[in-house]
Amino acid sequence: MDLRDEEIEALGTQGFFVRTAFLGEEQARAIHAQAQARAASGGLRPAAIRRGADRSEDTAVRGDFITWLSPEPGSALGGLWEAFAALGEALSRAAYLGLGRFDVQLAHYPGGGARYVRHRDAFPGQSNRRLTAIYYANPDWRPAHGGQLRLYREEAPLDVPPTLDTLVVFLSERLEHEVMPTHAPRLALTAWYYGRDVA
Numbered sequence: 001m002d003l004r005d006e007e008i009e010a011l012g013t014q015g016f017f018v019r020t021a022f023l024g025e026e027q028a029r030a031i032h033a034q035a036q037a038r039a040a041s042g043g044l045r046p047a048a049i050r051r052g053a054d055r056s057e058d059t060a061v062r063g064d065f066i067t068w069l070s071p072e073p074g075s076a077l078g079g080l081w082e083a084f085a086a087l088g089e090a091l092s093r094a095a096y097l098g099l100g101r102f103d104v105q106l107a108h109y110p111g112g113g114a115r116y117v118r119h120r121d122a123f124p125g126q127s128n129r130r131l132t133a134i135y136y137a138n139p140d141w142r143p144a145h146g147g148q149l150r151l152y153r154e155e156a157p158l159d160v161p162p163t164l165d166t167l168v169v170f171l172s173e174r175l176e177h178e179v180m181p182t183h184a185p186r187l188a189l190t191a192w193y194y195g196r197d198v199a
């Protein structure tokens, strides 16, 4: 996969970049269909948050339902997995991030105002999550559906709508972000990449 110079530069200066039309419409729709079927199968669980040492669920903080994926060669989600792998390799080469393995989560926000309050995905010294890559699988997303990803960069925050085939990449320790209240079902597939020094 090819990274653009401006994407590598934006990652360094702003801590993120956004690419629309990442895989193309046909592949994106197939990913949507498979993700949607997984969400409808009832296999997703309320996401947990950490409060001190405890794992707890608090839908006011985080209202999505999640599952962790495994590679499924030959399927649409398997194709996305491969694209995440290629992205990690390209970023390691181009941006010297030294990325190793990654986990992939499917998250479904059911609508009804479900959100995820402002947070960071990693804290220096506490976690080895280095990079977050989020891929959205929502055809026909409209402004009235809300659910933007709000990125707290140095200037005024940037709102990214979770439209089909949009990819957002950011440094996990650096960028605070938030999922604005969603008023329609919203699907996101997120890869978290770890540093190479972790087994």
Ligand SMILES: O=C(O)CCC(=O)C(=O)O
Residues within 6 Å of the ligand: 107, 116, 121, 134, 148, 149, 162, 177, 178, 179, 188, 190
């Ligand atoms: O779905 C999104 O846009 C972001 C979700 C998020 O921030 C997270 O799961 O950590």
Ligand SMILES: [Fe+2]
Residues within 6 Å of the ligand: 119, 120, 121, 177
């Ligand atoms: Fe996050």
